[in-house]
Amino acid sequence: MKISKNSILATFALASLLLACKPKNTSNAVSGDAAAKAYVAPGKYDEFYNFVSGGFSGQMSVYGLPSGRLFRYIPVFSVDPEKGWGYNEETKPMLNTSHGFVPWDDLHHIELSQTKGEQNGKWAFANANNTPRLARIDLKTFRTAEIIELPNSGGNHSSPFGTENSEYIVAGTRFSVPGDNDNGDVPINSYKQNFKGHISFVSVAPETGEMKIAFQLRTPGVNFDLARAGKGKSHGWFFFSCYNTEQASTLLEVNASQRDKDFIMAVNWKKAEEYIKAGKGKKTPVKYAHNVYNESTQSATSKIEKEVLVLDIAEFKDICYFIPCPKSPHGCDVDPTGEYIVGSGKLAALIPVFSYDKIQKAIANKTYEGDYEGIPVIKYEAALYGEVKKPGLGPLHTEFDANGNAYTSFFVSSEIVKWNIKDLKVLDRAPTYYSVGHLCIPGGNTVKPWGKYLIAYNKITKDRYLPTGPELTQSAQIFDISGDKMQMILDFPTIGEPHYAQAAPAELIRNNGQLKIYKIAENKHPYKTNGEGEARVVREGKKVHVYMTSIRSHFAPDNIEGIKMGDEVYFHVTNLEQDWDVPHGFAIKGANNAELLIMPGETCTLKWTPDRTGIFPMYCTDFCSALHQEMQGYVRVSPAGSNVPLSFSLNKPVAENK
Amino acid sequence: MKKLALLSAALISTLIISCGGETKTQEETIQSPIATGQESNAPVYDPKRGEGKFDESNVKIGPLNEAMAAKGVAIAGTKCTSCHKLTDEKLVGPGWKGVTTRKTPHWIMNFITNPDPMIDKDPEVQAQLELCLVRMPNQSLADEDARQILEFMRKNDSSK
Ligand SMILES: [Cu+2]
Secondary structure (H helix, E strand, O other): OOOOHHHHHHHHHOHHHHOOOOOOOOOOOEOOOHHHHHOOOOOOOOOEEEEEEOEOOOEEEEEEEOOOOEEEEEEOOOOEOOOOEOOOOOOHHHHEEOOEEOOOOOEEEEEEEEEOOEEEEEEEEEEEOOOOEEEEEEOOOOEEEEEEEOOOOOOEEEOOOEOOOOOEEEEEEOOOEOOOOOOOOOOHHHHHHHOEEEEEEEEEOOOOOOEEEEEEEEEEOOEEEEEEEOOHHHOOEEEEEEEOOOOOOOOHHHHOOOOOEEEEEEEEHHHHHHHHHOOOOEEEEEEEEEEEEEOOOOEEEEEEEEEEEEEEOOOOOOOEEEEEEEOOEEEEEEOOOOOEEEEEEOOOOEEEEEEHHHHHHHHHOOOEEEEEOOEEEEOHHHHEEEEEEOOOOOEEEEEEOOOOEEEEEEOOOOEEEEEEOOOOOEEEEEEOOOOEEEEEOOOOOOOOOOOOEEEEEEOOOOOOOOOEOEOOOEEEEEEEOOOOOOEEEEEEEEOOOOOOEEEEEHHHHHOOOOOOOOOHHHOOOOOOOOOHHHOEEEEEOOEEEEEEEEEOOEEEOOEEEEEEOOOEEEEEEEEOOOOOOOOEEEEEOOOOOOOEEEOOOOEEEEEEOOOOOEEEEEEOOOOOOOOHHHOEEEEEEEOOOOOOOOEEEOOOOOOOOO | OHHHHHHHHHHHHHHHHHHHOOOOOOOOOOOOOOOOOOOOOOOOOOOOOOOOOOOOOOOOOOOOOHHHHHHHHHHHHHHOOOOEOOOOOEOOOOOOOOHHHHOOHHHHHHHHHOHHHHHHHOHHHHHHHHHHOOOOOOOOOOHHHHHHHHHHHHHHHHOO
């Protein structure tokens, strides 16, 4: 099924209709040995971990490649009652923001941490697109360890892309807005005067991973879309795609698609760093939350920060340069050598490839065609290495293999196109089902791509699976790219709506010191119960703290009396197990809350405010042993003035009825 | 027609896999948590010693060491006594009274650091499992922890 040039032209004319009809039909494009290539026998392990954004689920999911099996989804920006994320007392602070507790977000992209341009298996970073934030997920525990809010920002889309040693993870605003410290009560149509872009450079501490907003660049009001750091020779530079250089604030669909070319913004971040070191950053009052999960106390804290350092790029002439790039660029991807920067204008019908060396020369010689709001605009030809002609329609995003090839996704023509970076010739094309967004090659953004597989994350599912009413799962496809031709080997459904994803060799992640249990001796939770001998119930005024333990298969204590209406009860449950994969759960009737899911050696806290008197059963929700169904207990709630004494017990002989 | 071809291709490829793949062992073998223990052709299991890294040569016992026993009782308080009483009464697992006379010191050390394979092989533990219906958990004891708990069990058995 080849697409001829004529049919490309025809589809171009019909581009808007294309989505309504299926680009290709379901049953073609799969050849005989596909099943064997994606087959991982029962009990065997996959070759790669695939960390996939969960889109509007706000979570990150983890799949195996090539099997496409879902291993886990990790709650990041959205609450998850299953794991108690955002419900238990320990994790509530993780979702705090300057707007208060925000229970949902839209997670778009993943970045795995790097050393010298190669994956190091330590952390995954993720962005929140709605209430602008950046998260760090610890790959030893597969849990979210830190979330930082981004001030001056309208929607953190151009994120979380990182530098060669994860010195910085960037966060560029998608929606320009008046700065947080500027007067924001302005007419919307005053965009040109009052709306600004901000790009945060968030530093990452090499050992702990702790994030800090090192500085922000204040830019003209445009939309920042995606970004990539330079690498190798271009280390020290960052490239951001920008659209809406028309500076429209209404009907962007039309009004932000006027100009023939938008920009890729090249940022000399080493230069910006120098200015910051020289004290040129302007201290700007803002408010943003910085939330950190402490593995030792097993609890999160949220701190509101009050200030950020800002460099206005119009005042520092040698930090930023614009490079014209056709038609609303989305992807802006740097090849493994660091020399080639691939722009993907999502409304364009060609792919421009820019040269780092030529950009440097153009800057040295001031080969500019003018300026945009005071920022120099390099001449297109002076930065251009060459164009891939007629590759397809609607290029979005490009990743690389280790053999000098690039793979670009095409949304409108619903295909992946493989092309050679040096001679810009198209080598192969493969249809996707349907309308691919981002793609992922293991290590495909690094100096050392692992290649082998390519995954297409599609935006439209239609008839790929058994139908499930109006709402469908999202569809991804795995291609074997080890040969000259791409070969589709598997479809797999995904949660939320995956945007970008990254993949790393299983060994790299498995050998990073992964945890199997929390060692109980290292648990420094302030409400830990160190064995059944310490299990107890303590009243502090209206607050009642239950120090509870769980083990196969009972709680201690499991009978509690003397709780009164108006009390706030905190169940601090410590799981005493020390073996892999023996969590216990905890739930109590009527809680306006979720369950606890407590890992071995961990302490979690459920807050419960009884709403009526009576007997309340509680039980373990995680099938833990043959006697799991016996893992239960009772809490007695009495009226506010009652004189039932506070008491707790486990296995106490039944008293005579009085 | 096409579907048929696909199906048979998939069949063929599974056949290929099942012929070629059997002898290869996975580097990361997965322990079955619910092994049956039915097979009688297992390598010889010594019920006096158990299975693990301990035997007469590396578990030496002398006069009761009170300091060690004190450390042992603290660890047991966190990791063990929610299932074991110090008397001969069963809780989740059997009471600990008399365990050091029923079992050799190295058997105990092996069992408490390496319960899973022993539950599958040891006839007496199998019998206990039938009564308790809960598998003795691996509580991730360091060798030292295990030795200290053993000392505490000895102390428990020496007192009346
Ligand atoms: Cu349980």
